[in-house]
Amino acid sequence: MAGSAVCQVALALFLMFSLAAGAWVGCPGACRCSFAMLQCLEADGITNIPVLAQQESENVTEIYIENQPNLQQIKDTDFINYRELKNLNLASNLLKHISWKVFHSRPLLNLVLRDNPLTCSCGLYWLQQWQMTSRADIDSQQSCWYNGSSVQLDRFMMENCSVPEVSINAPGLPIKEGGNLTFECQVTGNPLPSIRWRTEHLNSTFILERGIWGSTLELVLHLLNVSYVDNLHNLTCEAENEAGPREAKVQLNIEFPANILFLKVPEPQHHWCFPFAVDGNPAPTIKWLYNSMPLVETVYAYTQIIPDLDDGSVYHGCLFLNKPTHFNNGYYTLIVENALGRDEATTFGKFMDNPFDPLDPEGIIPVLTSDPSKSYNIPAPTNQSNEGVTEKRDSSLLGVSVAVGLAAFACTFLLIMVLVINKCGQHSKFGIHQPYVLYAHSHSNILEKSWQGLNYSSQ
Numbered sequence: 141m142a143g144s145a146v147c148q149v150a151l152a153l154f155l156m157f158s159l160a161a162g163a164w165v166g167c168p169g170a171c172r173c174s175f176a177m178l179q180c181l182e183a184d185g186i187t188n189i190p191v192l193a194q195q196e197s198e199n200v201t202e203i204y205i206e207n208q209p210n211l212q213q214i215k216d217t218d219f220i221n222y223r224e225l226k227n228l229n230l231a232s233n234l235l236k237h238i239s240w241k242v243f244h245s246r247p248l249l250n251l252v253l254r255d256n257p258l259t260c261s262c263g264l265y266w267l268q269q270w271q272m273t274s275r276a277d278i279d280s281q282q283s284c285w286y287n288g289s290s291v292q293l294d295r296f297m298m299e300n301c302s303v304p305e306v307s308i309n310a311p312g313l314p315i316k317e318g319g320n321l322t323f324e325c326q327v328t329g330n331p332l333p334s335i336r337w338r339t340e341h342l343n344s345t346f347i348l349e350r351g352i353w354g355s356t357l358e359l360v361l362h363l364l365n366v367s368y369v370d371n372l373h374n375l376t377c378e379a380e381n382e383a384g385p386r387e388a389k390v391q392l393n394i395e396f397p398a399n400i401l402f403l404k405v406p407e408p409q410h411h412w413c414f415p416f417a418v419d420g421n422p423a424p425t426i427k428w429l430y431n432s433m434p435l436v437e438t439v440y441a442y443t444q445i446i447p448d449l450d451d452g453s454v455y456h457g458c459l460f461l462n463k464p465t466h467f468n469n470g471y472y473t474l475i476v477e478n479a480l481g482r483d484e485a486t487t488f489g490k491f492m493d494n495p496f497d498p499l500d501p502e503g504i505i506p507v508l509t510s511d512p513s514k515s516y517n518i519p520a521p522t523n524q525s526n527e528g529v530t531e532k533r534d535s536s537l538l539g540v541s542v543a544v545g546l547a548a549f550a551c552t553f554l555l556i557m558v559l560v561i562n563k564c565g566q567h568s569k570f571g572i573h574q575p576y577v578l579y580a581h582s583h584s585n586i587l588e589k590s591w592q593g594l595n596y597s598s599q
């Protein structure tokens with residue numbers, strides 16, 4: 141077992157290194173790029189943040205870009221691919237402005253911006269907030285420039301600078317499919333914010349209307365002929381200005397008739413399952429008929445809803461039958477209903493052939509004590525009709541399946557052992573020997589720097 145673990149690690153390392161070897165084609169000459177780190181320390185080597193290919197940047201957690209007098213601005217999207225970025229050092233460059241958008245939703249732990257000519261303005265409100273709320277580790281001595289002199293950022297009074305406040309006026313009651321709805325999004329903020337409703341995933345048609353009330357901006361969204369598809373949709377109103385973003389949400393509650401999305405023929409799972417999906421708001425009631433008679437749910441025949449996060453108002457589930465026999469063959473009808481409507485669907489369930497030809501007198505005698513034609517009218521899978529069958533089948537089947545299971549397990553285990561021994565013999569030859577391929581580097585002294593870097597990234 142220990143041997144196979146070593147083998148797996150060696151294989152994993154080998155795969156990682158061989159992937160890494162050809163990578164980092166986007167690494168600029170003045171920088172060093174590795175699996176977890178990007179370093180541009182050579183003076184005046186770059187004019188903007190290096191953009192690596194997406195796979196090259198996705199695992200980078202540390203970036204050091206220092207002493208770059210021509211690095212004067214950062215675009216909002218410059219760090220978009222560095223999703224795991226934790227530590228960022230941008231000391232001693234010539235940055236004047238950095239928008240909140242650059243690091244919005246980046247999980248930074250540490251941000252160094254010292255020795256940049258940052259301008260004290262509302263555009264640095266986010267940084268002041270980060271510093272005050274300790275959202276990330278930021279130098280307490282961080283300063284900015286105001287009217288020709290250096291001011292400590294945490295002492296600078298931001299005037300006329302606030303993140304927008306957003307609120308939504310929404311109708312209190314649910315609406316029926318096909319109706320009209322109006323939502324008012326009201327925003328205040330300084331400087332004047334921009335404001336929008338996120339409508340790209342809305343199915344209903346809509347009209348927008350703008351208004352201003354003193355210092356309050358308003359954007360009204362009229363939904364016309366609302367579609368049931370939008371039920372439970374989170375309608376979002378977003379606002380932003382130099383100081384930052386904010387949003388408010390309201391969930392749509394659209395009523396529509398109960399309906400069946402599908403009802404399928406039964407499939408053998410642990411128990412037999414008739415898969416179905418139904419939709420409706422308010423939530424529909426679910427009932428079953430067996431050969432047109434109400435099916436009484438018991439521990440042997442029961443409905444179960446199987447919840448899924450993405451379902452919205454849809455209910456997926458099964459009508460489960462525990463060990464049905466040919467007595468349970470027949471037509472199963474699903475009926476769903478809510479205040480706005482009703483739907484039904486029927487499917488046929490066939491679990492077993494009747495072991496006896498109904499016309500064959502020999503077959504009838506041992507099992508049935510009455511007229512065979514009547515036995516087909518047993519109304520539903522009831523607790524009584526199934527109990528005897530269940531227990532008998534259980535005990536005999538259990539023995540067989542345990543034996544088969546054990547045999548299969550033994551075989552698989554042997555096979556895996558043989559494979560593992562085989563693989564280890566082959567693969568342990570490479571792997572640990574050449575870890576320095578980890579560094580693809582655009583300079584010549586690959587070996588030396590790479591070893592340095594390896595120590596770095598293993599911290």
Ligand SMILES: *[C@@H]1O[C@H](CO)[C@@H](O)[C@H](O)[C@H]1NC(C)=O
Nearest residue numbers: 159160175195196197198199
């Ligand atoms: C980044 O890490 C993930 C998960 O650890 C891995 O699947 C992926 O291959 C890595 N990407 C690169 C370029 O190494």
Ligand SMILES: *[C@@H]1O[C@H](CO)[C@@H](O)[C@H](O)[C@H]1NC(C)=O
Nearest residue numbers: 285286287288289290291299
């Ligand atoms: C800016 O600095 C000049 C000279 O140092 C001073 O006269 C002026 O009042 C300052 N302005 C503000 C708004 O502080």
Ligand SMILES: *[C@@H]1O[C@H](CO)[C@@H](O)[C@H](O)[C@H]1NC(C)=O
Nearest residue numbers: 261262297298299300301330
């Ligand atoms: C802030 O707003 C007030 C009123 O609009 C204005 O008088 C004042 O000059 C503004 N302050 C700054 C620093 O812009």
Ligand SMILES: *[C@@H]1O[C@H](CO)[C@@H](O)[C@H](O)[C@H]1NC(C)=O
Nearest residue numbers: 318319320321362363364365
């Ligand atoms: C919804 O609005 C449209 C357009 O204003 C109007 O024609 C329609 O009658 C309205 N429907 C309802 C149910 O109020």
Ligand SMILES: *[C@@H]1O[C@H](CO)[C@@H](O)[C@H](O)[C@H]1NC(C)=O
Nearest residue numbers: 341342343344367368369370
């Ligand atoms: C809206 O929903 C209908 C019915 O599901 C669908 O056919 C249509 O493609 C949807 N339209 C949009 C824009 O999503």
Ligand SMILES: *[C@@H]1O[C@H](CO)[C@@H](O)[C@H](O)[C@H]1NC(C)=O
Nearest residue numbers: 317318319364365366367368
């Ligand atoms: C409302 O939407 C439904 C379904 O999308 C459509 O069949 C109907 O014609 C629409 N009604 C109006 C008045 O636009």
Ligand SMILES: *[C@@H]1O[C@H](CO)[C@@H](O)[C@H](O)[C@H]1NC(C)=O
Nearest residue numbers: 372373374375389390391452
């Ligand atoms: C909508 O918002 C509610 C409550 O905030 C949340 O539980 C739900 O998951 C959201 N739905 C979607 C589709 O984002």
Ligand SMILES: *[C@@H]1O[C@H](CO)[C@@H](O)[C@H](O)[C@H]1NC(C)=O
Nearest residue numbers: 436437438439522523524525
């Ligand atoms: C089946 O079981 C339920 C309770 O689980 C009981 O109420 C019902 O009377 C039983 N039906 C028969 C036919 O025994």
